Structure formats: C-alpha cells, structure tokens
Amino acid sequence: MPRDTSTGPVGTVAERVVALNARYRHHGATAVLERALTDPDLGKVALVSSFGAESVVLLHLVSVIAPETPVLFVDTRMLFQETLDYQRELAEKLALCDIRTIRAHPKRVEFEDPDGTLNEFNTDACCNIRKVEPLERALKEFDGWITGRKRYQGSTRQDVDFFEAEGETRIKVNPLAHWGREDLEDYIVNNRLPRHPLVAKGYPSIGCAPCTSPVKPGEDPRAGRWRGQSKTECGIHFINGKAVRGPVGDASNNEENAA
Numbered sequence: 001m002p003r004d005t006s007t008g009p010v011g012t013v014a015e016r017v018v019a020l021n022a023r024y025r026h027h028g029a030t031a032v033l034e035r036a037l038t039d040p041d042l043g044k045v046a047l048v049s050s051f052g053a054e055s056v057v058l059l060h061l062v063s064v065i066a067p068e069t070p071v072l073f074v075d076t077r078m079l080f081q082e083t084l085d086y087q088r089e090l091a092e093k094l095a096l097c098d099i100r101t102i103r104a105h106p107k108r109v110e111f112e113d114p115d116g117t118l119n120e121f122n123t124d125a126c127c128n129i130r131k132v133e134p135l136e137r138a139l140k141e142f143d144g145w146i147t148g149r150k151r152y153q154g155s156t157r158q159d160v161d162f163f164e165a166e167g168e169t170r171i172k173v174n175p176l177a178h179w180g181r182e183d184l185e186d187y188i189v190n191n192r193l194p195r196h197p198l199v200a201k202g203y204p205s206i207g208c209a210p211c212t213s214p215v216k217p218g219e220d221p222r223a224g225r226w227r228g229q230s231k232t233e234c235g236i237h238f239i240n241g242k243a244v245r246g247p248v249g250d251a252s253n254n255e256e257n258a259a
C-alpha cells in the first residue's frame with residue numbers, strides 16, 4: 001500500500017519513537033518493514049546502503065516489501081571497483097527502482113582534498129567531506145532512514161531498538177536489530193543472493209579502498225577498517241540536524257549501519 005506522505009508525522013521524534021517501538025515490539029524484521037513503512041508516525045523514509053558485505057539482506061527485503069523506497073548510496077569516489085560493480089549488479093537483480101547516488105560536491109573536494117590524500121593524514125575530515133556532509137544533505141527531505149544496525153555488532157549497540165531517535169530531526173529504523181550473523185548468512189543462502197566479491201577475499205566489512213584491509217581468521221570483523229587507528233566509525237550521525245563526528249553512545253553510526 002503506498003504511503004501517504006502528504007502530511008508529515010505528528011509529535012516529537014522522541015514521542016514517535018516510543019510509540020513505534022511499543023507498537024512493533026513483538027514484530028520481526030519483515031513485519032517492521034512491511035507495516036512501519038506505511039505508518040504515519042514514521043513519515044517519509046529512505047534506505048541508506050553502502051552495498052557492502054551484508055547490505056544485500058536489507059536491499060532484498062526492501063525490494064520485496066516496498067521497492068519504491070528510495071535507496072541512498074554514498075559514493076565517496078574512494079570505493080573499491082568491486083563495490084561499484086556489485087552496486088550495479090544488485091540494482092539490476094533486485095530491480096531497485098529509485099537508487100540515488102550521493103557524492104560530495106566536486107568543488108568542496110577540490111578545495112579540501114585536491115590531491116586525494118586527505119585520508120592519509122586526517123580520516124575524520126575526509127569522511128566528513130565525502131560521507132557525512134553529502135548524506136546529511138540527502139537526508140534533509142526524509143523523516144527517517146533505514147539502517148543495518150544490529151545488537152550483535154558491539155557494546156554500543158546492545159540496546160539497539162527497531163526505532164531510534166536521531167536528535168529532533170529523524171528516526172532511524174533498524175529492522176535487523178535482533179538478527180545475528182548466522183541469520184544474515186541463512187537469509188543470503190536461502191534467497192540465493194549474490195555476495196560482495198570481496199567477502200570471499202577476507203573482507204567481512206567493506207568501506208573505502210584506502211581505509212579497508214582484509215582480516216585474518218579470529219580477528220574482529222571490523223579490524224580491517226582504518227587499521228592501526230583508533231577510529232572505528234565514519235561519523236555519519238546527526239544530533240539536532242547537525243552532523244556529529246565519531247561514535248556517541250548507541251547513537252553512533254557508520255556506513256555499515258547503512259544497510
């Protein structure tokens with residue numbers, strides 16, 4: 001059923017998050033997507049996807065349940081060629097009809113990172129220009145966004161609910177909050193979905209090429225992200241409509257959260 005977006009949601013973000021979590025408390029991922037996407041308390045929603053290692057699960061769910069949902073793909077122009085190829089493959093296979101590729105403004109990159117080496121000495125600034133700012137601009141027209149945040153992903157995410165407030169501006173929807181790694185694997189296998197080609201080469205978490213390395217058996221799946229640095233998140237989250245860098249409790253976010 002098409003969502004009525006003619007009138008915006010009523011009430012504060014915090015009030016709506018409480019109501020939505022209570023309403024969908026006993027639902028699973030599919031039901032949350034199916035029913036919440038048409039819930040007036042949620043409003044206009046986009047899926048943000050990195051087309052990374054686990055992205056195919058949410059992309060497939062959305063393609064089946066609500067294929068008209070806009071999919072925002074942040075292309076930092078630093079991605080692996082394999083990711084760009086995989087993005088095209090999935091768009092075709094899943095018949096996603098509204099993929100919006102989000103990029104930094106060329107003049108901004110030219111001014112801040114003219115030779116493309118900013119990632120070598122200031123990863124926060126590089127992520128800010130190439131990910132945080134473009135995504136913030138793209139999300140301005142939405143009341144919420146669907147993420148791939150899951151409880152199993154770490155200590156700051158153990159309490160992740162289906163719905164989270166992002167300041168006073170937007171609601172994050174985390175349909176896979178209660179899924180474990182095995183659930184994702186089962187879903188991919190059972191639905192015969194294509195894997196990101198780098199997964200088989202030792203990349204369980206995939207971001208930009210200069211900042212992602214393969215991991216060894218037994219290492220944390222995210223050990224290959226910004227290896228050797230204290231940085232663990234790209235900083236895509238917003239407080240009261242402003243982009244805030246780095247993790248902030250369970251409001252932290254990154255492009256792996258993007259489905």
Ligand code: SF4
Pocket residue numbers: 076078118119122123124126127128130131207208209210211234
């Ligand atoms: S992950 Fe690396 S290359 Fe990509 S935006 Fe951040 S610092 Fe730049």
